[in-house]
Amino acid sequence: MASDKVSEEYGSLVFTDADMRQRLPKPTYKELRRVIDEGKDINLNIANEVAHAMKEWALEKGATHFTHWFQPLTGITSEKHDSFINPNGDGTVLMAFSGKELVQGEPDASSFPSGGLRATFEARGYTVWDPMSPVFIKDEVLCIPTAFISYTGEALDKKTPLLRSEAAVEREAKRVLALFGKQPKRVFTTCGPEQEYFLIQEDDYKARPDLILTGRTLFGCEPAKGQELEEHYFGAIRPSVNAFMKEVDDELWKLGIPARTKHNEVAPCQHELAPIFEQGSVAIDNNLLTMEKLKLMATHYGLACLEHEKPFEYVNGSGKHDNWSLSADSENLLEPGDNPEDNLQFLVFLACLVAAVDEHADLLRAAVASAGNDHRLGANEAPPAIVSIFLGDALTPVVDALIKKEHAESHGRERVDLGVPALPNILRDNTDRNRTSPFAFTGNKFEFRMCGSQQNLSDCNVALNAAVAEQCERFCDYIAAHEDLDFMAAAMRFVRHTFRDHQRILFDGNGYSEDWEKEAEKRGLLNNKTTPDALPCLVEQKNIEFFEKFNVLSEAESRARYVAAAEQYSKLLNIEANTMVTMARNLYTPAISQYSGDLASSVATKAEIGVASKTEKDLVATLTQGLEDIRVAADELEEKNVAARSAEDVQKQDDAYRDDVVPAMAKLRAAVDGMEKICAKDYWPVPSYNDMLFYV
């Protein structure tokens, strides 16, 4: 869109606060704001008025349907469209939308993953309006962001626990702030998700069953060129890609999504889109919409958008950095202040965060565990599977000094000056980045980098929010238990103790190195390399109790989430294994057979005229052996897959996939890729890495 249109069109497909104010009677608007800002329940009269105003607005924008838009445990979004039409009985219709329809819906829950919750409870599920997230119009449908719960109130989605965790961290952070004499109206998380993705030609995509069925290439020999020249990162953007990005921006801006940065990423054909941060749950809704738009818009330019964590071997995979902070009204709580008291408050929240990540590293790791992300974590391109925190050159000396003082005091060697350290001014525009760290302080926020590109950030933010809530509570308890000390002195002592006790999680070195793996093990840090290793902590008693305590997940919900995630892993690998076996037998084998057959005829014909071709003859033999290797490897993979699928419980299934199926997949891939290297290009049945990654 033309630049002068941007401010006019921005948010035009969102029922914004300005629309509400303009269209609702003043008392209704005020009451609705209380619902949104203070989390109050909405009564039916207000809901009816709001629904009416929304419908009138939506009809003016050409909408004919509405939907409750929600996020089942698959992580993506779901919608079922209902039209506004209401027959009058005389052959005419009225366009109607009631408060009840706005506030609650009842989709059939039985076909969404529930991790067994449905068996325990009831098949019915409800969607419940989340007034924090604005309604919007997509393809002539009024979309109402909702939470999805069972008949008995169990969360069946990603959003419900997220909202609960945000309530927990708000409650506990407000208690901390009260001790600093502050009474903010709201404390909320802020989130800025940086989304990576690949774009390839749609024709190539359609020619690869593996991309279509699994989102990644299951075969493909190493391309002649990879990302070694480092020319793609921030390089000039191709015209077709640029046109695509422009349309994406336009669409997102109309939806009120503050898309800001776009650039080429490290791998060929890889790109990134980053929005300006927003309130946590809204940012996640908007990230899901962004992912949907990226996929859809790509097709307008003959492109296919790949959001998988590892579409291609040999080049980087895609992540989604979760930039996270806490805000009290307009104050960023991870922004160091100008005076000692504000600095102390900053240090308290920083200490809480460090302790939170150390205590619940297992849950953070589990939150980003998936079959797709297993290809990234620890693969020398993304942070390792070990969770650690990078504080940066400016903050590390401050924290080190605090730890030293604490050690000195606890050994009775030195009376500690209880004053708040002066924080270096450069902290705020701290540009020093450690790209290898999974959890990095970047000046006024943390950046969690372990999330995969197709994941829903709710899972990791649920763990993070609840963990920070727990530490805030611990701070309040500590202060209460040290009434004899002056508040500043007690708070400083809490900060020093916390850094001392959680020092092991702080690491500023190279997270990709082998030394770090050894060092981390010495420090007792977890290194859960695969999804089957990472998920079981979700059902450890301590974690069940932790989520229960902060009203984030009940025991049944924790167990259900574990089962759903574990099932997802084996289901995805089953699809990958099946796809590989089919491609090996139906695509690669016939192609290699054809080529070797044609060559054999050539060898025979030449022999007839007395010309022996040793090269061709050897090649026929190699190709024939290759066919045999592929057959054996495909049979073995099929066998291992059948065995894994029939393991008696979901954990054993996952373990069998990791231990038996994944290696069998690698073997089959090696056999096929070896043939791709020597087979004539014209015979090869699918586009190669060279074709897909280096088109112009």
Ligand code: ADP
């Ligand atoms: P980079 O990490 O690439 O250097 P930036 O530092 O500009 O880029 O920020 C990356 C993302 O972090 C953006 O989406 C930005 O909006 C977001 N961000 C900035 N401040 C905050 C904050 N206080 N809370 C959450 N996200 C933030």
Ligand code: MG
């Ligand atoms: Mg970043």
